[in-house]
Structure formats: C-alpha cells, structure tokens
Amino acid sequence: MAGISSNPNSPRQKMINLMYLVFIAMMAINVSSEVLEGFELVEKSLRASTENSTQRNEHIKANLDKAYEANAAKAGEWYSKGTDVKQQTDDLFNYISELKLRIVQEADGKKGDVSNINHKDDLEASSRIMLAPIVGEGKKLKEKIEIYRAFVGKMIDDPYKKEMFESVLSTEVPKKGGIIPGSWENALFENMPVAAAITLLTKMQSDIRFVEGEVLSTLITNVDEKDYRVNKIQALVIPKSQVITRGMPYEAQLALAAVDSTKQPEYYLGNTLLKNNIINITANTVGEHPFTGKIIVDGETYPFSSTFSVTETSATIAPLLMKFLYESINNDVEISISGVPSGAITASLEGSGKIEPKEKNIWTVSGLNMNASPKISIVLRANVGGRTVQESKEFNVRPLPPPLPFIAYKDAGGTTRSFKGGAIAKRALVEASGVQAAIDDGVLNVPFTVTSFQMMIVDAMGNFIPETSNSSEFTPRQKDLIRNLARGKQFFITNVKAIDPAGKPLTVSSSMQVVVN
Numbered sequence: 001m002a003g004i005s006s007n008p009n010s011p012r013q014k015m016i017n018l019m020y021l022v023f024i025a026m027m028a029i030n031v032s033s034e035v036l037e038g039f040e041l042v043e044k045s046l047r048a049s050t051e052n053s054t055q056r057n058e059h060i061k062a063n064l065d066k067a068y069e070a071n072a073a074k075a076g077e078w079y080s081k082g083t084d085v086k087q088q089t090d091d092l093f094n095y096i097s098e099l100k101l102r103i104v105q106e107a108d109g110k111k112g113d114v115s116n117i118n119h120k121d122d123l124e125a126s127s128r129i130m131l132a133p134i135v136g137e138g139k140k141l142k143e144k145i146e147i148y149r150a151f152v153g154k155m156i157d158d159p160y161k162k163e164m165f166e167s168v169l170s171t172e173v174p175k176k177g178g179i180i181p182g183s184w185e186n187a188l189f190e191n192m193p194v195a196a197a198i199t200l201l202t203k204m205q206s207d208i209r210f211v212e213g214e215v216l217s218t219l220i221t222n223v224d225e226k227d228y229r230v231n232k233i234q235a236l237v238i239p240k241s242q243v244i245t246r247g248m249p250y251e252a253q254l255a256l257a258a259v260d261s262t263k264q265p266e267y268y269l270g271n272t273l274l275k276n277n278i279i280n281i282t283a284n285t286v287g288e289h290p291f292t293g294k295i296i297v298d299g300e301t302y303p304f305s306s307t308f309s310v311t312e313t314s315a316t317i318a319p320l321l322m323k324f325l326y327e328s329i330n331n332d333v334e335i336s337i338s339g340v341p342s343g344a345i346t347a348s349l350e351g352s353g354k355i356e357p358k359e360k361n362i363w364t365v366s367g368l369n370m371n372a373s374p375k376i377s378i379v380l381r382a383n384v385g386g387r388t389v390q391e392s393k394e395f396n397v398r399p400l401p402p403p404l405p406f407i408a409y410k411d412a413g414g415t416t417r418s419f420k421g422g423a424i425a426k427r428a429l430v431e432a433s434g435v436q437a438a439i440d441d442g443v444l445n446v447p448f449t450v451t452s453f454q455m456m457i458v459d460a461m462g463n464f465i466p467e468t469s470n471s472s473e474f475t476p477r478q479k480d481l482i483r484n485l486a487r488g489k490q491f492f493i494t495n496v497k498a499i500d501p502a503g504k505p506l507t508v509s510s511s512m513q514v515v516v517n
Contacts, residue, residue: 039195040120046202053209060216061086067223078219081155085219089212092148093205099137100201103129107194120195130189130197138185142171145204152211156218164214168207235295235304252279254295254304265297283308286341324396325376328502329446331365332358333378337389340382351376352397370397403437403448405496405512423517429482434473437498437508448498451505456492457481464492482516490515 061082068079097114105112107125112118119125130138149169153162173184189197238253254267254277267274269281270293283289292305325331333355335347342361349355349365351373358364368376379392407419409428418440419428435453439446450472456464469475474482485491496508 039193039199040117043195043199043202046199046206050202050206050209053206053213057086057209057213057216060213060220064216064220064223067220075223078222082216082219085152085155085212085215088148088151089208092144092208095144096141096201096205096208099129099141100198102137103194103197103201114198117194117198120193122194123191125194126189126192126197130185136185138183138189142184145169145171148208152215155215158218161214161218165211168211235302251281252306252308253277254279254293265295267293267295269293281308324398325365325368326444327368327370327397327399328500328504329366329400329444331368333363333365334361335363335378335380336361337380337382337391340389345380345382348379348381349376350379350392368397370399373397400446400500401439401444402506402509403439403446403498403500404510405435405437405450405453405493405508407432407434407493407512407514408436419514421512421514423515425517426482426485426487429514429516430479432474434469434471435493435496435512436472437496446501448500448506448508450496450498452495452497453493454495455481456494457485458490485516487516 064075064079064082067075072079100114101112103126104114104117106129107119107122108117130136130141146169149165149171152169153165156162171184173182174187188200192200235254254274265277267277269279269291279291279293281289281291288307290305290307292303294301294303296302325333335345336342337345345361347355347357347363351368353365353368353373353376355363355365355378365376365378374397375394376397377392377394379390382389404420407424407429409417409419409424409432411417411428419432435450437448437450439448452468452470453472455467455469455474455478457467459465467475467478467481469478481491491514493512493514496510497505498508499505
C-alpha cells in the first residue's frame with residue numbers, strides 16, 4: 001500500500017489560500033451581485049473537491065480496515081487511531097454543515113437551502129449566528145478547530161506535516177489592510193455576506209478533509225505490508241490531481257501495492273529512469289495526456305499507464321447576473337465544461353431561436369420569441385474519455401425593457417454625456433445634434449434608432465406648441481426655438497418613435513423635461 005502526501009505549496013493549496021485572502025479582503029466592501037454569484041461558483045467547486053477528498057479518505061480507511069481484519073495485532077494501533085481521526089473529522093465537518101444551514105435559514109427563513117441561497121448579500125445573518133453575545137458560535141468553532149488541530153498533530157511524527165497542519169488549520173487573526181481585528185471570529189464573520197460566509201465555511205470543511213486524508217495516509221503506511229497475503233502485485237500511479245491547468249506541472253507518486261520494504265524498486269517514466277518515485281510532467285497544451293512507464297523490483301517488471309487532463313486556467317471574469325435572455329438582441333452566453341476544451345463542446349437550443357459560437361467559450365443566442373417559447377434551454381454536449389457528457393440550463397425569455405430618450409452632449413471638458421432630463425446649459429442644447437433612445441440600466445446597453453420626435457414648447461399664453469422632427473435630429477425650427485428660450489424656460493421631448501435592434505417599431509413611453517439653464 002502507498003501513502004499519499006500533499007505539498008502545502010501545491011497549486012491546489014495556493015488556490016485555497018488565495019481565495020481565503022480574497023474573502024478576508026472583501027469583507028469591508030459592498031460586494032456586487034456579480035461577485036456574489038462568483039462566490040457561489042467557488043463554493044460549488046470547493047464542495048466538489050471536498051466530496052472527492054471524502055471518497056478518497058473513505059477508500060484509505062477501508063484499506064486500513066482490511067489490514068486490521070487481516071492482522072489485528074499488527075494493524076490494531078493504526079486502525080484505532082484511524083477510527084478516532086474519522087470520528088473527530090466527521091464531528092467537526094457536520095458541525096460546520098449545521099452552521100452553514102443556520103446562517104442560510106437566518107437569511108432565507110426556515111426553508112432556506114444551502115445549495116440555493118436567495119439572500120446572498122445579507123450582511124447580518126452570519127454575524128447573528130456566529131457573533132451573537134453568549135450564544136454566538138464563532139468562539140466555539142475556533143475552539144473546535146484548535147482542539148482538532150492539536151488532536152491530528154499527535155497522530156503523526158513528521159514535523160513537516162505538523163507545520164502544514166498548523167498552517168491549514170490556523171486560527172490566527174487575519175489582518176485587514178494592515179489592521180488586526182479584535183478576534184478571529186470577528187475578522188471572518190462580521191458584516192460578511194451570506195454567500196462569502198458559506199464559501200468560507202466550505203473552505204474549512206475542505207481543509208479538514210484534506211488534513212484527514214494526510215493523517216490516514218500516514219497511518220496506513222505505518223502498517224507493515226509484508227505480513228499480508230497477496231496474490232497480485234500492481235504498479236500504482238497516485239496523482240495529486242488528474243486535472244491541471246495549462247502550464248502547471250502534473251505531479252504523481254509511483255508505488256507498488258504489497259511490496260517488500262527491504263527491496264528498492266527502480267521507477268521509469270517511459271524508458272527514462274527516475275531519481276525517485278515522483279512523476280513531474282509539465283504540459284502546455286489543453287486536452288488529455290496519456291503516459292506509461294514501469295517499476296522494476298527483484299528482477300520483475302510491473303508496467304503502469306495513466307492519463308491526466310489539462311484545462312485552461314480556472315480564473316474567469318465574466319458577468320453572471322442574468323438568469324434570463326432577451327428578445328430582439330444577441331445574448332452572449334459563456335459556455336464551458338470543466339476539463340473539456342471549448343472547441344470540443346457543442347451547444348443547442350430547446351425552444352425558439354438559435355445559438356452560434358462567437359469566440360473561444362462565448363456563444364451568441366439570438367432570434368428568441370417570448371410568445372413562442374417563454375422558456376428555452378441551452379444544452380451542452382461533449383465527449384469525455386469516450387463517454388458523452390450532457391449538461392443543460394433553463395432560461396426565461398423576456399422582452400427588452402422600454403428604452404429611455406436622451407440628448408447626447410459634450411461637457412466643458414469635451415466628454416460626451418447623456419442628458420435624460422432636468423436643467424441643462426443652452427449652449428449644450430444648441431450644439432447637440434438631436435434625440436436618441438437606448439436601454440442603459442447597468443445590465444444592458446442597447447441602442448435604438450429614433451425615427452421621429454416632438455418638441456413641445458409652452459408659449460406666453462400657456463399653450464403647448466408642438467414642433468415635430470421626422471428624424472433623430474433637431475430641425476432648424478427646433479434649434480431656433482431653443483436659442484430664443486430664456487433661462488428657466490422649459491420644453492418637453494415627447495412622442496419619440498424608434499426601431500429596436502430587431503427592426504420592430506415602437507413608441508417610447510417616457511417623455512423628457514428640459515429646463516434651459
């Protein structure tokens with residue numbers, strides 16, 4: 001059997017540490033909804049990683065159980081320690097799961113679901129659960145982590161791993177902008193959005209599963225494997241991860257199951273003799289990378305083969321706010337499947353419209369019709385390792401929001417501004433070309449083509465005098481009327497007619513009041 005070790009400076013650990021620092025740094029700012037959605041993606045990724053670690057640890061524990069069944073006298077001490085480690089880890093893991101549920105229910109109500117959080121931006125829920133006087137769980141969580149850290153530290157003799165456990169399970173108070181907050185729990189949970197608090201707690205669960213795996217791997221290597229009866233010797237490849245990002249090294253450990261510890265094997269990658277049982281391959285191309293080799297011991301050769309996948313770097317900066325798509329415009333959608341090159345993914349629509357690749361992992365959805373299909377689904381398919389992977393996501397189809405009229409003008413510094421009503425300098429009005437219309441609400445930026453508009457001026461008798469332009473530009477008559485208006489006088493831009501990006505005509509419902517300054 002082979003021990004599994006992890007480097008605290010590995011890409012995985014660096015990624016986790018970096019996320020932790022990001023979470024702490026963002027506690028004092030007003031987090032946008034795009035970032036909150038980003039926290040949700042990170043939390044799902046951590047949860048998946050934690051599940052993989054749990055399965056790996058259960059496999060190691062099962063091997064320890066088998067060793068105990070085969071030779072209780074020899075494996076008894078390590079089996080007992082392994083059972084204690086699993087029990088202590090599960091207790092802490094489940095306690096953190098309860099905290100996550102309580103925080104979500106504090107924000108969303110008794111039916112709150114950790115996997116589907118509604119009030120991700122709630123800044124009070126985590127504080128009430130973790131920092132409330134007397135009943136706050138923050139201090140208790142810190143104590144439990146410190147007790148667990150001391151417990152697992154006693155299970156191993158390796159000072160390198162002890163130091164790693166101190167780092168991974170640290171409860172030192174993190175600094176914020178060079179200032180040390182009053183306590184560990186305040187630094188982590190005070191004014192923390194629910195999405196960030198849940199992600200942080202999931203990171204803690206990932207850390208304790210990682211530590212559990214390191215301890216169990218150490219315990220099983222302490223069992224003298226030569227005492228067990230075996231009928232097969234197999235070469236093993238134990239990777240730190242089978243999916244890496246482009247440019248990062250693939251690292252794995254080679255081992256023989258049930259080897260004689262008195263004999264030193266020779267390890268080969270291909271036909272190259274390695275200095276030790278560590279494989280280190282750097283791949284700069286995306287896709288699957290197979291490799292082979294052999295282990296020679298006591299004159300016998302044991303071949304091995306394995307593969308690893310290379311993906312693009314996992315960092316993504318993209319708007320993730322919308323959960324619906326619009327009629328009349330081209331909707332850009334980011335599409336990816338973890339571990340699969342973008343060129344190997346096909347996408348299709350279930351419902352009206354069409355979907356086409358645009359660039360890299362960006363696709364464009366267009367031609368949507370809300371009346372024909374109020375909901376559509378984007379379906380992704382890819383071939384991974386000889387099997388077809390299919391994922392889909394449903395979107396609501398909405399009509400475009402109504403546009404607003406505005407006058408584009410240049411300020412004193414020459415910067416183009418959008419005037420949407422109120423007071424404006426006469427000079428800016430005279431120099432402006434006309435009236436435009438667009439949707440510009442911070443999410444969409446969709447221009448419309450103005451075909452006509454009316455300018456309503458109030459005469460000395462209080463009557464409204466309409467002056468119509470059959471284009472988007474001010475007519476000469478309208479410009480003259482503007483020049484003759486005294487300061488404080490006003491007029492209205494109304495009855496604006498426009499064409500949307502799909503070519504459909506409409507009347508802009510909003511009018512614009514203009515006061516000459």
